[in-house]
Amino acid sequence: MHFAAYVGLLFALLTSLFLAGLAAYASWQSRRGALPFLERGQLLNAGFVVFSCYLLLIALVGRDYSFVYVFENVDNTLSLLYRITAFWAGRAGSLLFWHLIMAVAGGVFVFTRGYRGLSDGTKSLYWLLFNLTQAFFLLLLTGPSNPFIEAVPAPADGLGLNPLLQNPGMAFHPPLLFLGYGLFALPACCALASLLAGEARPWIRVCRNWNLLAWAFLTSGIILGGWWSYMELGWGGYWAWDPVENASLIPWFSATAFLHTSLIESRRGALQRTNVFLMAGTFLLCVFGTYLVRSGVDVQSLHTFGEGAVAVPLTVFMLGGLAIALVAVFLGEKPVYRALSGFTSRQGMLVITAWVFLALGVVVGLGTMWPVISKLWSSTPVGLDPTFYNRVCLPLFTLVVLVFCVCPWLGWKEGLRDMRGAAGTAGVFAGSLVAFWFAGVRVPLALIAASGAVAAMASIVLLFVLTPRMRSSRHSWGAYGVHLGMALMALAVAFSGPYKIEGEGTLHQGESMQVGDYLITNGKLTQERSRAVLAYKAELTVTRDGRTVGVVHPERRWYPNSRNSFAEVAVIPGLGDEIYTTLLGYDGKDGSVTISASVNPLVNWLWIGGTLMSLAPLLLLRRNPEPA
Numbered sequence: 134m135h136f137a138a139y140v141g142l143l144f145a146l147l148t149s150l151f152l153a154g155l156a157a158y159a160s161w162q163s164r165r166g167a168l169p170f171l172e173r174g175q176l177l178n179a180g181f182v183v184f185s186c187y188l189l190l191i192a193l194v195g196r197d198y199s200f201v202y203v204f205e206n207v208d209n210t211l212s213l214l215y216r217i218t219a220f221w222a223g224r225a226g227s228l229l230f231w232h233l234i235m236a237v238a239g240g241v242f243v244f245t246r247g248y249r250g251l252s253d254g255t256k257s258l259y260w261l262l263f264n265l266t267q268a269f270f271l272l273l274l275t276g277p278s279n280p281f282i283e284a285v286p287a288p289a290d291g292l293g294l295n296p297l298l299q300n301p302g303m304a305f306h307p308p309l310l311f312l313g314y315g316l317f318a319l320p321a322c323c324a325l326a327s328l329l330a331g332e333a334r335p336w337i338r339v340c341r342n343w344n345l346l347a348w349a350f351l352t353s354g355i356i357l358g359g360w361w362s363y364m365e366l367g368w369g370g371y372w373a374w375d376p377v378e379n380a381s382l383i384p385w386f387s388a389t390a391f392l393h394t395s396l397i398e399s400r401r402g403a404l405q406r407t408n409v410f411l412m413a414g415t416f417l418l419c420v421f422g423t424y425l426v427r428s429g430v431d432v433q434s435l436h437t438f439g440e441g442a443v444a445v446p447l448t449v450f451m452l453g454g455l456a457i458a459l460v461a462v463f464l465g466e467k468p469v470y471r472a473l474s475g476f477t478s479r480q481g482m483l484v485i486t487a488w489v490f491l492a493l494g495v496v497v498g499l500g501t502m503w504p505v506i507s508k509l510w511s512s513t514p515v516g517l518d519p520t521f522y523n524r525v526c527l528p529l530f531t532l533v534v535l536v537f538c539v540c541p542w543l544g545w546k547e548g549l550r551d552m553r554g555a556a557g558t559a560g561v562f563a564g565s566l567v568a569f570w571f572a573g574v575r576v577p578l579a580l581i582a583a584s585g586a587v588a589a590m591a592s593i594v595l596l597f598v599l600t601p602r603m604r605s606s607r608h609s610w611g612a613y614g615v616h617l618g619m620a621l622m623a624l625a626v627a628f629s630g631p632y633k634i635e636g637e638g639t640l641h642q643g644e645s646m647q648v649g650d651y652l653i654t655n656g657k658l659t660q661e662r663s664r665a666v667l668a669y670k671a672e673l674t675v676t677r678d679g680r681t682v683g684v685v686h687p688e689r690r691w692y693p694n695s696r697n698s699f700a701e702v703a704v705i706p707g708l709g710d711e712i713y714t715t716l717l718g719y720d721g722k723d724g725s726v727t728i729s730a731s732v733n734p735l736v737n738w739l740w741i742g743g744t745l746m747s748l749a750p751l752l753l754l755r756r757n758p759e760p761a
Contacts, residue, residue, distance in 0.1 A: 134188055134191075134192065134197070135199070135200065135281045135282070135283040136281075137188060138184075138185045138188035138189060138280075138281045139185075139275070139279065139281040141181045141182070141184040141185035141188070142181070142182070142185050142271060142274050142275050142281075143275055144181045145178050145181035145182050145185070145236070145267075145271055146268060146271035146272065146274075146275055148174055148177055148178045148181065149178055149264045149265075149267040149268040149271055150264070150268050151174070152170075152171055152174040152175070152178070152260060152264040153260075153261055153264035153265050153268060155167050155170060155171060155174075155260075156171055156257050156258070156260040156261035156264060157261050159171070159257040160254065160257040160258050160261060163253075163254070165253045167257065168253060168256055168257065168260075171256070171257070171260040172243045175236075175239045175240050175243060175260070175263075175264075176240045176243070178236055178239075178240075178267065179236040179237050179239065179240040182229075182232060182233050182236040182237075183233065183236075183237070185229070185281070186220075186229060186230075186233050188281075189202070189220065189226070189229065189280055189281070190217070190220060193206075193207055193216050193217065193219050193220060194213065194216050194217065196208075196209065196211075196216070196291070197287070198284060198287045198288045198289070198290070198291050199283055199284050199285070199287035200280070200281065200282070200283065200284065201282040201283070201284045202223060202225055202226060202280040202281070202282070203219075203291060204284055204287075204288055204291045204292060205223060205291065205292050206219040206222045206223050206226070206291070206292070206293075206294055207219050207291045207293065207294065208290055208291040208292060208293035208294075208693070208694055209290050209291070210293070210664050210665040210666075210692075210693055211291075211293060211294055211299075211665070212665065214301075214304060215294050215298075215299050215303065217304075218294075218298070218303040218304050218307075219294055221307045221308060221311065222294055222295070222298055222303070222307075223280075224278055224427045224443070225274065225278040225279060225280035226280055227307065227311065227423075227427070228270060228273055228274055228278050228423070228427075228443075229274055229280055230307075230308070230311050231270065231311045231314055231315050231423075232267065232270040232271065232274065232315075233315075234311055234312055234314075234315030234316065235266070235267060235270070235315045235318050235319075236267065238315060238316055238318070238319055238343075239263055239267070239318075239319065242319055242343075247338070247339035247340065247341075247342075248339070250334055250339065251323075251327075251332060251334060251339060252330060252332055252333065252334075254330040254331075254332075255323075255326045255327050255330040255332040255336075256326075257326075257330075258325075258326035258329050258330050259322050259323050259326035261326075262322040262325055262326055262457070263318065263319070263322045266318055266322065269446070269450050272446070273443055273446055277442035277443055277446070278442065278443055292694055293692070293693070293694040293695075296690070296692045296695050296697075296699045297365060297699065299692075300361060300364070300365045302357055302358070302360065302361035302364070302365065303361075305353075305354075305357050306354055306357040306358045306361055307354070308354075309350045309351070309353045309354030309357060310350075310351060310354035310355070310358070310381050311354075312346075312347070312350035312351075312354070313347045313348070313349075313350040313351025313352075313354060313381075313384075313419070314347075314351070314384075314416075314419040314422070314423075315347075316343055316346055316347035316350065317344075317347045317351075317384070317388070317412075317415055317416045317419055318416055319340060319343050320336070320340035320343050320344050320347070320412050320416075321412050321413045321415065321416035321417075323336050323339060323340050324336050324340070324408070324409040324412045324413060325409060325413055325457060325458060325461045327339075327409075328405075328406070328409045328461045328462070328465035328466060329461050329465045329466070330466070331465070331466030332466075335398070335399070336409075337395050337398055337399060337408060338399070341755065342754050342755065344388075344391070344392065344395070344412075345392075345750045345751075345753050345754060346750075346754070347388070348385075348388050348389070348392060348750060349747055349748075349750040349751065351381065351384065351385050351388065352385065352743070352746050352747050352750075353743075353744075353747035354381065355381050355382060355385060356740070356743030356744070356746070356747060358378060358381065359371040359372055359378075359739070359743070360740055360743075362378070363736075364702055364704075365701075365702075371736070371739060373519055374497075374500070374517075374518075374519045374522040374523075376425055376501045376516075377425065377426050379425070379497050379498075379500070379501040380421070380422035380423075380425040380426050380501070381422055382497060383418050383421065383422065383494050383497055383498050383501070384415050384416075384418035384419045384421075384422060386490045386491065386493045386494030386497070387411055387414050387415045387418055387490070387491065387494050388411075388415045389490045390411060390486075390487040390488075390490040390491045390494070391408060391411035391412055391415060391487075393483045393484075393486045393487045393490070394407055394408055394411060394483065394484070394487045395408050396483055397473070397480055397483055397484070400545065401471050401473070401480065402471050403471040403472075403473055404473075406462045406465075409458070409461060409462060409465075410458055410462050413454065413457075413458035413461070414458065416454070417451050417454045417455060417458070418494075420447060420450060420451055420454070421451060421498075423443075423447060424443075424444065424447040424448065424451065425501065427443055427447075474545070474546045474547055475547060477543065477547060477548060478543055478544060478545065478546055478547045478548070479540055479543045479544065479545045480545065480546070481543075482536050482539060482540040482543060483540070485536060486533060486536050486540075489529050489532055489533050489536075490533075492529060493526055493529050493530075496522075496525050496526060496529075497522065497526065500517045500521060500522055500525075503515075503516060503517050504516045523630075527578055527582070527626075528578060530582070530623065530626075531578060531581055531582040531585060531623070533619075534582060534585040534586055534589055534619070534620060534623045535581075535585045537585075537589035537592065537616050537619070537620060538558050538559075538562060538585060538588045538589050538592050539555075539558075541554065541592055541593070541596050542554045542555035542558065542592070551599060553595075553599060554592065554595045554596060554599055557591065557592075557595050558588050558591055558592040558595060559588075561587060561588045561591040561592075562584050562585065562587075562588035565583065565584035565587040565588060566580065566581075566584045569583055569584060574627075574628075574632075576631045576632075578627075579627040579628070579630070579631045579632070580627075582623050582624075582626070582627040583623075583624055583627035583628065585623065586620045586621070586623040586624035586627065587620075587624065589616065589617075589619075589620040589623075590617060590620045590621070593613045593616060593617050593620075596613065597609070597613075607752050607753075608752070608753055610749070610752050611749050611750060611751070611752030611753035612749075612753065614745055614746075614748075614749030614752065615745070615746050615749045615750060617742075617745060617749075618741075618742040618743065618744070618745030618746035618747075618749060619742065619746060620742070621738045621739075621741055621742030621745065622738070622739050622742035622743060622746070623742075624735060624738055624742075625735045625736055625737075625738040625739035625742065626739065628734045628735040629733050629734055629735055629736040629739065632734050633731055633732065633733050633734070634648060634649040634731060634732040635648070635729070635730070635731040636648035636649075636653075636729075636730050636731070637717070637727075637728070637729045637730070638727070638728065639718075639725055639726070639727045639728075640653075640654075640655035640725060640726055640727075640728065641655065641723060641724070641725045642655055642656070642657060642658075642723070642724045642725070643655065646728075646730070648730045648731065648732055649710075649732040650677050650678075650732075651675050651676070651677050651682065651710075651712060651730075651732060652675070652676045652677070653673050653674070653675050653712075653714070653728070653730050654673065654674045654675075654676070655671065655672075655673060655724075655725070655726055655728075656671075656672035656673065656674055656684075657672050657724055658670070658671055658672075658719055658720075658721065658724040658725075658726060659672070660721070665692070665693070666690050666691065666692055666693075667690070667691040668688045668689070668690045668691075668701070669688065669689045669690075669716070669719050669721070670686045670687075670688045670716075671686065671687055671688075671714075671716050671719065671726045671728065672684060672686055673685050673686070673687070673703075673714055673726075673728065673730075675705060675712050682705055682712065683705040683712070685703035685704065685705055685712065685714050686703050687700070687701065687702055687703040687714045687715055687716040687728065688700070688701035688703070688716060689701075689716045689718070689719060700715050700716060700717070701716075702714060702715050706737060707737065708735075708737055708738070709734065709735065710732050710733070710734055711732070711733045711734075711736050711737055712730065712731075712732060713730065713731045713732075713733050714728055714729070714730045715728065715729040715730075716728055717729055
């Protein structure tokens with residue numbers, strides 16, 4: 134089975150290389166007859182990859198330890214769910230999953246109306262770039278990241294999955310990220326091909342659905358990653374600016390900037406080269422994210438995924454992709470230049486928003502790579518802590534929220550288009566400032582961000598009240614649903630960060646500790662054992678003003694193949710305060726426990742807003758993204 138799976142990838146590699154050569158020849162000679170071969174070849178390529186993935190999945194589910202990859206990520210105690218999710222737990226499996234998405238999406242793209250409307254020259258160049266991208270991934274998968282290496286003799290048991298990855302989030306978070314990464318490959322190749330070939334049809338319309346889907350998947354993956362950190366790692370936070378977290382956030386910034394500038398191109402035909410570069414850059418930043426996570430580059434991370442075998446190939450690919458993007462932007466067909474309106478227009482606000490997101494990407498990118506950059510002048514390079522990111526990024530996020538308040542009321546060209554809405558939004562902002570101030574919100578940035586978030590939500594409501602046609606527009610519900618989700622997240626961050634109350638202590642049975650307005654009492658310590666895990670579970674009763682709020686059971690778990698214990702937090706959820714508890718230690722003899730507890734205000738609005746941001750883009754999808 135190892136040989137068959139490997140041969141499947143090898144055939145896919147040979148197919149990609151052949152198709153890339155054929156596409157180059159067709160582009161050079163302007164041969165239209167090659168296109169049917171290129172399109173059917175992609176289907177064949179996808180078939181080979183699906184075949185190999187199927188064999189790996191069978192091996193994982195069946196615990197076939199003759200596969201080294203299975204041995205490294207599965208053991209005899211692992212449940213079926215985590216044997217399946219082990220597919221993307223390791224470097225080789227995650228790269229294979231990413232390539233699977235690209236290959237299948239490439240096959241689906243052939244049947245879309247947008248693809249069929251492209252000129253032959255653009256199609257040929259698209260297949261050249263797309264097959265070169267596929268060939269690169271397949272070279273990795275048949276070389277340094279081969280998931281089908283055979284172990285002889287086959288071990289009787291495996292090393293098992295990292296306990297931190299044994300969480301339901303593993304079933305959603307990585308696949309969603311890879312869906313975003315993989316789907317961005319199509320618009321990136323299409324954008325470059327369109328510019329190089331002088332395509333008459335706007336590629337932004339052709340790839341509109343792919344852009345939105347990729348952004349929605351990437352967004353949902355990042356949100357789920359934050360929730361996973363919050364619930365699994367037991368630190369009580371949702372974003373630690375860890376390099377691996379930042380790896381997915383950086384392309385999200387550039388993709389979000391692109392979505393805003395693409396609106397200007399769609400409406401005004403401007404910023405064509407900017408959009409091509411942003412889209413190509415977004416895909417390259419997705420590869421950069423993999424470089425951060427899987428290359429072994431010396432950045433400090435809570436995650437331990439660093440493996441050095443792919444660092445050089447990924448670097449070469451990124452530099453080559455950047456060179457192609459620059460050639461396309463500077464030497465491609467000359468677009469028609471159109472002037473933009475000033476900053477007191479909706480166009481101006483979109484440009485400002487794009488700049489802010491790009492600035493965030495640059496800041497986070499430089500901060501993440503700082504240990505590597507600082508090696509140039511320091512023998513003891515250190516990473517930047519979350520304080521740096523919060524100090525720089527949170528004001529920029531607040532600026533974005535304030536732009537949300539203003540933008541809907543500006544005309545597309547210049548000036549205010551609706552004085553009533555603008556005045557109402559300004560009034561809500563001023564009223565919120567006063568209300569929050571008297572409610573005790575005195576941290577300046579939190580006060581402005583929270584007031585801006587409330588005003589942004591009020592602005593959206595006013596917009597739908599004052600503009601009847603928007604209420605019947607699915608596009609409006611989708612676009613402003615995303616902004617509403619962002620405003621909810623801003624409100625949650627403004628309160629859950631600076632106004633979080635924490636406490637820590639050791640409690641014997643019957644003893645209590647006070648955290649904010651809540652009293653936490655230790656009940657009993659119990660032990661549960663299964664084949665897969667040994668768990669010590671505390672029973673904590675939470676009361677407020679003598680009334681029981683709830684009972685939580687934080688755990689400390691031991692896994693067979695790990696020497697360390699892992700926390701399983703327990704929460705009492707709420708739309709106001711959420712009680713968050715972690716079992717730090719225990720004494721099995723007298724039942725005493727050491728716990729960490731916190732009161733996190735409004736934190737669940739972060740997940741609600743994030744869910745809205747992930748789902749609302751689906752309302753923007755069009756059946757026929759490229760009108761005749």
